[in-house]
Amino acid sequence: MGKFMSKEYLLILTKSVLSSLARAKLRSFLTSLGILIGVLAVVLLMSLGVGVKSYIQQEFESLGSNTVFVTIGNIQAGGFGRGLISNFRFKMRDVKALRKIDRVEFVVPVYLQPNLKIAYRKNVYVGDLILSTPEILEAHAQKIFVGRDLNKEDFRRKAKVAVIAWKVAEELFDSPAQALGKYITVEGVRLKVIGVAEEKGGLGAPDYDNNVYAPYTSLPHLNPQNNFTFIYLKAFSEKDVDYIQYQAKRVLKRWYDEDKFSVIKPSELLNTFLGILRILNLALVGIAGISLLVGGIGIMNVMYMSVAERTKEIGIRRAVGATKRDILAQFLIEGLSLSIFGGVLGLIISLGLVEVIKKFIPAKVDFGVVLMAFGVSALVGVLFSIFPAKKASELSPIEAIRYE
Numbered sequence: 001m002g003k004f005m006s007k008e009y010l011l012i013l014t015k016s017v018l019s020s021l022a023r024a025k026l027r028s029f030l031t032s033l034g035i036l037i038g039v040l041a042v043v044l045l046m047s048l049g050v051g052v053k054s055y056i057q058q059e060f061e062s063l064g065s066n067t068v069f070v071t072i073g074n075i076q077a078g079g080f081g082r083g084l085i086s087n088f089r090f091k092m093r094d095v096k097a098l099r100k101i102d103r104v105e106f107v108v109p110v111y112l113q114p115n116l117k118i119a120y121r122k123n124v125y126v127g128d129l130i131l132s133t134p135e136i137l138e139a140h141a142q143k144i145f146v147g148r149d150l151n152k153e154d155f156r157r158k159a160k161v162a163v164i165a166w167k168v169a170e171e172l173f174d175s176p177a178q179a180l181g182k183y184i185t186v187e188g189v190r191l192k193v194i195g196v197a198e199e200k201g202g203l204g205a206p207d208y209d210n211n212v213y214a215p216y217t218s219l220p221h222l223n224p225q226n227n228f229t230f231i232y233l234k235a236f237s238e239k240d241v242d243y244i245q246y247q248a249k250r251v252l253k254r255w256y257d258e259d260k261f262s263v264i265k266p267s268e269l270l271n272t273f274l275g276i277l278r279i280l281n282l283a284l285v286g287i288a289g290i291s292l293l294v295g296g297i298g299i300m301n302v303m304y305m306s307v308a309e310r311t312k313e314i315g316i317r318r319a320v321g322a323t324k325r326d327i328l329a330q331f332l333i334e335g336l337s338l339s340i341f342g343g344v345l346g347l348i349i350s351l352g353l354v355e356v357i358k359k360f361i362p363a364k365v366d367f368g369v370v371l372m373a374f375g376v377s378a379l380v381g382v383l384f385s386i387f388p389a390k391k392a393s394e395l396s397p398i399e400a401i402r403y404e
Contacts, residue, residue, distance in 0.1 A: 035342030037291045039343045044357075045284045045285055047369070053274060056273055069262075072089070091228075092227075103236055108234075116212075119172075127212055134152055158217040161193075164193055299381055300388060332389045335382060
């Protein structure tokens with residue numbers, strides 16, 4: 001490096017650039033706005049993605065690794081949603097056959113009636129009715145907050161009783177504890193509340209806090225044929241899961257084509273969800289990245305304007321000894337400063353928003369993503385400043401001084 005590119009000179013040059021940007025505060029801010037929005041969007045969306053991923057993994061871990069799910073539709077082929085709206089349901093015959101599989105601790109059939117009106121006096125809440133067996137709360141990894149769980153006697157007597165989830169209790173009663181012993185009405189049937197489940201929280205889909213659990217024998221008019229939407233099979237140990245999965249498929253293939261149902265382990269279901277989430281995250285970050293590209297183009301346009309406005313200044317600097325490299329460095333530093341300014345503001349705002357958002361939905365800052373977003377913003381500033389800086393450095397000193 002020549003004498004004009006010493007550390008002292010670079011420091012002076014940087015101070016000069018920052019002073020110049022400070023004199024045009026509004027233009028500097030507007031130029032950096034695209035970078036700010038891009039960094040904000042990338043960090044925010046990735047934080048939501050990381051938070052949701054962590055939440056989903058925790059939910060599946062809470063269900064246990066020794067559970068097998070039997071669901072409607074072929075999940076791997078994207079048929080789950082179509083299966084739910086079809087008329088296909090599992091029969092009691094299927095449940096009895098699955099219970100005969102070796103190494104199965106219990107089998108839990110589930111009949112789901114979504115979006116039903118649940119009423120207590122004048123209070124009405126729209127929730128989901130789950131008709132099942134006594135093990136349903138264990139299958140959902142839910143515990144009783146107050147009262148008791150459903151038991152075999154409730155099913156034998158076809159008792160009109162229910163365990164209600166936390167959100168239902170909060171909406172219908174002054175406090176969840178006050179729900180005990182009260183009668184709620186579901187589809188014209190009065191059910192006595194015998195227990196309230198602990199709050200599980202989460203994003204919904206499924207929202208376990210939205211459920212009313214009752215014996216499938218208690219409301220025969222809703223499900224007269226005892227058909228079921230899902231079936232849970234719990235193995236005695238994790239090592240038995242593959243065997244039970246294979247045997248369950250073999251049993252159900254006696255009556256149904258393989259595209260009618262899925263028998264999956266939690267890990268397989270988790271991988272399916274995470275795969276969808278990964279694709280969604282990439283798409284969202286790609287969209288957010290467009291803001292960085294637009295921000296870079298904005299910096300380039302402003303830098304070209306700056307070169308045109310300061311052509312005479314460039315000519316004078318060249319005349320008193322500044323080299324092409326000095327001029328190039330000056331404009332590269334200016335572009336880098338604009339992008340760093342926008343990047344820092346974007347990071348500060350995004351980190352603040354994440355702190356607010358995570359009070360309502362899962363969000364988690366990945367500092368690797370923070371560093372990546374900041375690094376990309378700085379790189380954008382340099383890359384989009386190269387052509388204007390090169391143009392400035394190649395100006396003829398004589399022609400530049402004469403420029404009006």
